[in-house]
Amino acid sequence: MHIEQFRNYCITKKGVTEHFPFDDVTLVFKVMNKMFALSGLNSWEQNEAKVNLKCDPEKALELRSEYDSINPGWHMNKKHWNTLILNNDVSDKIAFELIDHSYELIVKGLTKKLREELKSM
Template identity: 60%
Template structure:
């Protein structure tokens, strides 16, 4: 998966915006202002593609046990975030998209009913 494909997929999700709130290289995708995906453009350009995604803590443990390319979130809460090291080649695009969906859904699930209604 290329960064353009990642970006296009994330932006196809309802209520999603992209921004650089931390620095000029960390691309952040948010749903109604809440982060669900982060990617370092500098790492992608260097051939070290990786993305941070939110996940249910139990599911995170399962993913980390099953895939060497999924590790605790880099510079994030290790309980709620995973880093997917895409450049290692283990993770298929379908799985990456499913994990983006899961991250998005986790963030939406944590929103107030009033915010969730904006996505309908």
């Protein structure tokens, strides 16, 4: 996966915006102002692309035991976030599924008002 594929996949989801809230190298994607994916752009330049994604805690543990390239979220709540090292043993297909999972978790946790607003976009 390339940075453009990651960015395009995230940004085309309904209600998603991109930001650099921490510094000028950490790209953050939010749905309805809630973060669901982030990546340090410098990791892509160093050929070790890393992405942090929200994950159901039980699923997170399963994924970490199944894949060497999925670890507890770097600088995140390690119970609810995973860091994926892309282009190793995590296929693009799995990465896209995990992006979807992260997005869906955030949407599910939105208030009813925000979910209705998202539906109407």
